[in-house]
Structures are given as structure tokens and as C-alpha cells.
Amino acid sequence: xxxPVGATQGAGRNQVLRVRDLEIGxxxxxxxxxxxxxxxxxxxxxxxxxxxxxxxxxxxTLGLSLVRLLPxxxxxxxxxxxxxxxxxxxxxxxxxxxxTLRRFRWRECxxxxxxxxxxxNPVMRIRDHFADTARDHAETDGVLKGxxxxxxxxxxxxxxxxxxxRVLRAYPHELSGGMRQRVMIALGLLLNPRVLILDEPTTALxxxxxxxxxxxxxxxxxxxxxxxxxxSHDLSLAAELADRVATTYAGxxxxxxxxxxxxxxxxxxYTVGLLDAVPTLAGxxxxxxxxxxxxxxxxxxxxxxxxxxxxxxxxxKCREEDPPLIEVAPGQTAACWHWEKVGSDWEARGGExxxxxxxxx
Amino acid sequence: xxxTPIELEHASRFYGSGSQQVRAVDDVSFTIEPGETxxxxxxxxxxxxxxxxxxxxxxxxxxGRVLYGGKDVGKLPQEEKKRFRRAVQIIHQDPYASLNxxxxxxxxxxxxxxxxxLTKSRSELGTKLRxxxxxxGLTPPEEFLRKHPHELSGGQRQRVSVARALxxxxxxxxxxxxxxxxxxxxxxxxxxxxxxxxxxxxxxFLFITHDLAVAKHFSWEGRIGVMYLGRMVELGSTQRLVxxxxxxxxxxxxxxLPEADPELTRHKERLRLRSPDIPSLLxxxxxxxxxxxxxxxxxGLxxxxxxxxxxxxxxxxxAACYVAARELGQGDRIPESSRTAGAEARRRTA
Ligand SMILES: Nc1ncnc2c1ncn2[C@@H]1O[C@H](COP(=O)(O)OP(=O)(O)OP(=O)(O)O)[C@@H](O)[C@H]1O
Ligand SMILES: Nc1ncnc2c1ncn2[C@@H]1O[C@H](COP(=O)(O)OP(=O)(O)O)[C@@H](O)[C@H]1O
Ligand code: SF4
Ligand SMILES: [Mg+2]
Ligand SMILES: [Mg+2]
Numbered sequence: 001x002x003x004p005v006g007a008t009q010g011a012g013r014n015q016v017l018r019v020r021d022l023e024i025g026x027x028x029x030x031x032x033x034x035x036x037x038x039x040x041x042x043x044x045x046x047x048x049x050x051x052x053x054x055x056x057x058x059x060x061t062l063g064l065s066l067v068r069l070l071p072x073x074x075x076x077x078x079x080x081x082x083x084x085x086x087x088x089x090x091x092x093x094x095x096x097x098x099x100t101l102r103r104f105r106w107r108e109c110x111x112x113x114x115x116x117x118x119x120x121n122p123v124m125r126i127r128d129h130f131a132d133t134a135r136d137h138a139e140t141d142g143v144l145k146g147x148x149x150x151x152x153x154x155x156x157x158x159x160x161x162x163x164x165x166r167v168l169r170a171y172p173h174e175l176s177g178g179m180r181q182r183v184m185i186a187l188g189l190l191l192n193p194r195v196l197i198l199d200e201p202t203t204a205l206x207x208x209x210x211x212x213x214x215x216x217x218x219x220x221x222x223x224x225x226x227x228x229x230x231x232s233h234d235l236s237l238a239a240e241l242a243d244r245v246a247t248t249y250a251g252x253x254x255x256x257x258x259x260x261x262x263x264x265x266x267x268x269x270y271t272v273g274l275l276d277a278v279p280t281l282a283g284x285x286x287x288x289x290x291x292x293x294x295x296x297x298x299x300x301x302x303x304x305x306x307x308x309x310x311x312x313x314x315x316x317k318c319r320e321e322d323p324p325l326i327e328v329a330p331g332q333t334a335a336c337w338h339w340e341k342v343g344s345d346w347e348a349r350g351g352e353x354x355x356x357x358x359x360x361x
Numbered sequence: 362x363x364x365t366p367i368e369l370e371h372a373s374r375f376y377g378s379g380s381q382q383v384r385a386v387d388d389v390s391f392t393i394e395p396g397e398t399x400x401x402x403x404x405x406x407x408x409x410x411x412x413x414x415x416x417x418x419x420x421x422x423x424x425g426r427v428l429y430g431g432k433d434v435g436k437l438p439q440e441e442k443k444r445f446r447r448a449v450q451i452i453h454q455d456p457y458a459s460l461n462x463x464x465x466x467x468x469x470x471x472x473x474x475x476x477x478x479l480t481k482s483r484s485e486l487g488t489k490l491r492x493x494x495x496x497x498g499l500t501p502p503e504e505f506l507r508k509h510p511h512e513l514s515g516g517q518r519q520r521v522s523v524a525r526a527l528x529x530x531x532x533x534x535x536x537x538x539x540x541x542x543x544x545x546x547x548x549x550x551x552x553x554x555x556x557x558x559x560x561x562x563x564x565x566f567l568f569i570t571h572d573l574a575v576a577k578h579f580s581w582e583g584r585i586g587v588m589y590l591g592r593m594v595e596l597g598s599t600q601r602l603v604x605x606x607x608x609x610x611x612x613x614x615x616x617x618l619p620e621a622d623p624e625l626t627r628h629k630e631r632l633r634l635r636s637p638d639i640p641s642l643l644x645x646x647x648x649x650x651x652x653x654x655x656x657x658x659x660x661g662l663x664x665x666x667x668x669x670x671x672x673x674x675x676x677x678x679x680a681a682c683y684v685a686a687r688e689l690g691q692g693d694r695i696p697e698s699s700r701t702a703g704a705e706a707r708r709r710t711a
């Protein structure tokens with residue numbers, strides 16, 4: 001497995017997370033579901049990284065593994081998840097005892113779950129959700145409580161632009177979906193984590209509410225030094241908020257690069273397929289095409305490159321050998337044998353695309 | 362396919378009773394012409410599905426009428442009512458819920474063909490089934506005939522729902538969020554298939570979606586209607602509505618929409634709403650229902666009378682906003698009461 005790019009540390013930036021060759025499976029009646037396969041990446045302390053890909057590609061599983069909240073049926077078969085803690089130490093999440101884990105969670109890394117809006121306990125006021133989170137995850141000696149807790153909760157709610165007086169007293173059903181989603185983000189911020197993972201934070205919300213959440217996240221990113229990982233099937237969320245984008249397919253990263261590289265100079269046919277399949281509102285009518293076929297069964301994966309049954313570039317080599325991540329440009333990697341051809345085809349029609357982009361303004 | 366226009370005429374639908382009664386759809390009028398595409402967009406709960414269900418004859422309007430070829434659907438004689446029921450078919454958002462899990466594709470599709478006696482022999486049935494599956498892009502048909510819904514992907518299931526709707530040769534398909542539960546990579550394939558039906562078979566569509574970009578793609582040659590809190594606030598040709606939206610709510614939606622293009626979406630002009638919260642249908646604001654959030658709000662003018670849906674009328678493009686009416690030189694369409702209240706408010710603050 002090659003070292004992912006971006007592993008070198010820039011001045012003033014510190015690495016917070018290093019994931020190497022991570023392999024996670026679910027055991028089911030039908031067999032082993034290979035949900036995450038050989039994932040490697042690095043995260044700096046002010047980075048925002050988006051994982052995009054269709055449903056079932058393993059995004060949520062990856063997120064859950066980073067806070068060690070995988071369900072019973074899941075197991076980490078291989079790999080390492082190393083956090084560089086605030087105090088300068090290293091923690092390998094794949095072998096932590098429960099006590100260390102409990103302390104680690106939410107202080108180092110917090111997660112806002114998919115369909116978070118329904119994750120709040122309906123019979124508990126929002127205030128009690130904050131108290132619970134503080135109790136469950138803080139160190140036994142320094143539990144956040146009483147006045148200090150209220151102050152911190154107030155601060156977090158203000159950060160997500162909610163009125164703390166009203167919201168702390170409210171029950172979840174008294175809040176709209178967008179407000180509940182913001183409460184979940186505030187809960188994630190409670191213990192000042194260095195990494196915040198957001199799983200589909202805007203999915204199932206209305207456009208105006210999505211916009212409010214995106215602006216909240218943007219301001220958080222600009223004002224605070226912590227890293228964010230977004231996990232979504234929605235390309236526009238990555239376009240809005242990510243510094244770097246990882247395209248995932250069948251449990252694996254197939255392309256990783258800066259947001260401009262991935263959106264404007266993709267080198268993997270799956271990234272190209274996704275970009276061609278998403279309509280934009282700006283500009284003229286576009287010819288859009290879908291990716292033929294459907295995502296593979298993770299229990300019974302195809303040979304060679306897992307994308308080959310749907311890929312317009314597939315050759316015999318693709319059917320036989322799974323391509324590694326290859327450096328295709330400084331800071332960008334793609335797992336495709338034919339990335340050069342994919343790239344030159346894209347750039348050849350790119351002239352049109354960029355002209356169109358320019359005309360949109 | 363024969364062409365009969367279907368019209369909603371001042372149609373409203375109320376739910377609940379007494380102080381809990383809400384007007385889920387309030388005084389909405391539009392016509393679907395043969396072969397036409399109209400997209401309904403708007404936030405969750407604004408009344409899109411309720412409108413679609415009224416158009417498909419699945420819900421009766423509480424007030425107003427549905428007209429089929431100019432005749433009140435509620436008063437059609439038995440035979441014609443049957444024809445109307447067949448002419449308008451509905452496709453739901455969730456293909457899991459709408460297909461019977463214990464039936465295979467052959468059984469799902471032959472039931473309506475038999476019920477309406479549309480095929481005479483076994484071999485004719487076989488040919489028809491194959492034709493239907495090919496039309497919706499499930500090829501080769503043999504591969505799908507024996508499959509049950511759980512053996513199909515979301516996109517394939519939705520194609521089966523479409524094939525089922527097509528069995529009775531409908532004139533209009535009401536498609537309620539048909540792609541929102543389907544994977545991104547498969548969405549466009551489904552949309553393009555529906556577009557082809559419209560082009561090849563001349564089926565008209567009432568297409569419901571919360572995604573304006575999808576609406577633009579699907580009805581580029583058609584129209585879009587924007588709903589807000591049960592009302593139609595803007596209705597016009599897609600190209601004009603997307604390029605030159607008139608109603609402040611439509612503008613807000615367009616400016617808020619995140620786009621899958623980093624440069625574009627990060628530099629888009631944003632409209633700031635005065636409030637992020639959508640009012641409850643139980644407690645609607647006076648005047649324009651959008652006024653508490655509207656960046657263009659003017660005291661008196663906006664919170665006195667509810668703007669008529671044709672407060673702005675430009676070559677068939679309609680919008681329910683008095684501020685826009687004044688700005689577009691149609692101030693004469695503003696009622697006296699709102700004009701006076703607006704003038705008074707301005708005098709007070711001056
Ligand atoms: N059977 C019902 N009984 C009571 N209220 C209802 C019923 N069906 C819908 N409503 C209410 O009517 C309003 C409009 O609902 P409708 O389903 O038409 O909205 P929609 O625009 O389709 O929303 P979505 O985008 O969430 O599907 C909502 O406030 C809803 O709660
Ligand atoms: N608890 C579970 N038991 C068995 N399989 C699971 C479980 N959770 C997820 N999976 C499977 O793992 C794969 C990846 O799922 P997930 O991580 O949720 O993907 P995504 O978030 O990208 O949609 C899918 O094939 C899914 O069906
Ligand atoms: S390796 Fe081959 S099959 Fe895989 S994405 Fe590249 S061209 Fe397609
Ligand atoms: Mg997920
Ligand atoms: Mg609906």
C-alpha cells in the first residue's frame with residue numbers, strides 16, 4: 001500500500017489522525033460483508049476531508065470505526081487508526097481498553113450520526129442531552145456539570161446559531177428537523193473535540209435548512225482549529241465545505257485529492273461518472289448520463305478492479321488485477337489502470353465544460 | 362396517446378377539524394396539457410403530494426374542483442370516471458412500499474392488464490410484458506420476469522413501478538419524488554428514461570421533487586410551479602423561472618441550493634432570510650405567508666392582504682408577490698387596502 005499523499009506536515013499544521021490499510025467486515029448469514037477495504041488517509045488539524053460515494057460504499061462504517069462505535073457484528077480485520085492526542089501522545093484505536101476509549105471519545109473525536117435528527121431521546125429535554133454527553137465521555141475527575149455545563153452548552157448552541165434559552169428547555173419534538181440537526185452538531189462540539197465527523201449532515205433536510213447548516217459548519221471551520229470529516233452521497237456538500245475529497249467505491253478510496261483536483265480534473269472513471277450524473281441549477285441544459293449497472297455485492301466482489309463491470313474503460317487487465325492508488329498529480333491519487341486516458345478524455349471535453357462554467361457566472 | 366387536459370380549479374384540501382384544521386393546499390389552480398411536463402417544487406410539507414393526489418383522483422378537494430376535459434371529476438358518470446382513473450397514474454417515492462413483496466414482476470405487471478382486459482391471450486400478454494420492460498430499460502426482459510422486488514435494486518424497482526403505471530396507457534403520470542430514494546449514480550438513468558416516455562409516448566407529467574436542479578433537468582421544455590405553505594407562489598416556464606425568478610421565495614431557494622461545483626457554489630450570491638424558521642400551517646402569518654422570512658418584506662404592503670397567485674402576470678408567468686408586482690410595473694394589480702397600509706407604514710417610519 002503506497003503512502004497517501006499529504007502525509008508530510010506543513011509548518012504549523014499538525015497531524016491529528018493517521019489511518020492505514022483499514023479493513024472492516026460485517027458477519028452476516030450470507031457471508032462477510034466487506035464494508036471497508038484497505039482505506040488509508042491522513043488528517044491535519046485544520047483539514048476538512050469529504051468522503052463521497054453512493055449508499056452502501058462503506059462511508060458510515062468508516063466513520064463509526066473512527067469513534068469505535070461499530071456494531072457487534074462488525075470487526076476490524078486489519079489496519080491502524082492512530083490519533084495524535086492534544087497532549088502529544090499517540091493512541092491506536094484498534095487496541096484501546098474501554099476506559100481509555102471512553103475518555104478518548106468526544107474529547108478527541110466526536111461524530112454526528114446519519115439521521116441524527118431522530119437520534120435524540122424524545123422524552124429528554126435538550127439540556128439533559130448535554131448533561132448525558134458530558135457525563136458519559138468526560139474524565140471522571142473533571143466532569144463538566146452545573147454552571148460550567150450550562151455555560152459550555154450555551155456557547156455550543158450559539159455557535160450553531162440556536163437560541164440557547166429556548167432550546168435547552170425544549171423537548172426534541174418542539175424543534176424542527178434543521179434545529180435538531182444543529183443540536184446534534186452542538187452536542188458534538190461540547191467537549192471541544194479535535195476531529196468532528198459528520199455523517200450525511202444535510203441529507204433529508206430542505207434546501208433552506210441545508211443552507212443554514214452549511215453556513216454554520218463553514219463558520220465553525222473558519223473560526224476554530226479542528227478537523228472535519230464529512231461523509232455523504234451528496235457531491236454538493238463536498239463542493240461547499242471540503243479541502244480534500246475522497247471518492248469511495250465498494251469500501252475503498254478510489255480517488256483522493258484537493259477539492260479542485262477531484263471536481264475539475266478527476267482521473268478515476270467512477271468520479272467522472274458521478275460528476276456527469278449530477279445536474280446543476282446554474283447554466284444551460286446539460287446532457288447527463290448515469291453510470292450503467294449497479295453497485296457490487298460486498299459479499300461477492302468482482303475480480304480485479306471492483307468498478308470494472310460498470311466502467312467504460314475496462315480492459316482485460318482491469319478484470320484481472322485490482323489497481324493500487326497511483327499518484328496522478330502532486331497531492332492527487334487514483335486507483336485506475338487507465339487514469340491517463342480517463343484524464344485526457346476529460347480534459348478534451350473540459351474545454352467545453354470550463355467555458356460553460358465561466359458562462360454560468 | 363389521446364389528449365385530454367386535466368385542471369385543478371381553485372382546489373384546496375383541508376386536514377383535521379376545528380382549531381386544529383390546516384389548509385394543506387389552499388386555492389391552487391393549474392392545468393396539465395396533453396404531453397406537458399409540470400414540476401412541483403417546495404419544502405417538505407408545503408402540499409406537493411396532496412396536490413398530486415388530488416390530481417390523480419386519490420383525494421377529493423375540500424373546496425374547488427378537478428376537471429378532466431373540462432368536466433368535474435367528482436360528477437363524472439361511472440364509465441368516464443373509470444377512464445379518468447386509468448388516464449392518470451401515480452408513482453410513489455418509495456418503491457419498496459409500493460410493490461407487493463410476494464409477487465414477481467410478471468404477476469405485478471399482468472394484474473392490471475388482466476383487470477382492464479388489455480391483453481387477450483397468453484402470448485399477447487407475454488409480448489406486452491416484454492415490451493413494457495424494454496420501455497423502462499429493464500433488459501433483457503427475461504432476466505427480470507421472475508424476480509421479486511427484494512431481488513432488484515432501488516432503481517430497478519422504481520422502473521417496475523413505472524412499467525406498472527404504463528400497463529394502462531396513461532395520459533398523465535403523477536410522479537411523487539420518484540428518484541429521491543434512488544442512488545445518485547442511478548438517478549439520472551431513471552430520469553432520462555422518464556423523459557423518453559414523455560418524448561416517445563407523449564405522456565404528460567406532474568413531477569414532484571424537492572430538488573430544483575432535478576426539476577430543471579426534467580422539465581427544461583416544460584414548467585415549474587413553486588409551492589410554499591400550501592400555496593402556489595410562482596408558476597412559469599422552467600427556463601425563465603430558473604434564470605429570472607420573480608418571487609423572493611423562489612430566489613431564496615435558488616440562491617441557497619448547494620451545487621456540485623466548488624467554484625460556483627462558494628461564490629454564489631446569497632439571499633439572507635429574515636428568519637430561518639418556517640411558520641406552522643396552524644398559525645399562518647397574515648398577508649403573504651412568506652413575509653416573516655422575506656428579504657424584500659415591506660410593512661403594510663406584505664402583511665395586509667394575501668397576494669393573489671397572479672399578482673404578477675407576465676406572458677403566462679405568475680407570481681404571488683406585491684413587491685415584485687410594483688417593481689415590474691404591475692402596481693395596479695395591488696389591492697387598495699395593501700397599498701394604503703404600505704403607504705401609511707412608510708409615512709410612520711419616515
Ligand atoms: N392524511 C393527513 N392528515 C393530516 N395532515 C396531513 C395528511 N397528509 C398530509 N398532511 C399535512 O398536509 C401538509 C402537506 O403535506 P404533503 O404531504 O402534501 O406535503 P409535501 O409537500 O408532499 O411534503 P414532502 O416534501 O415532505 O413530501 C403537511 O403539513 C402534512 O403534515
Ligand atoms: N450492522 C450491519 N450488519 C451487516 N451489514 C452492514 C451493517 N451496517 C452496514 N452494513 C453493510 O455494509 C456496507 C456499507 O454500509 P455503510 O457503511 O452504511 O455505507 P454508506 O454509509 O456508504 O451507505 C453495506 O453493504 C451495508 O449493507
Ligand atoms: S482500472 Fe480499469 S475498470 Fe477500473 S476504473 Fe480503471 S479503467 Fe475502469
Ligand atoms: Mg451512510
Ligand atoms: Mg410528499
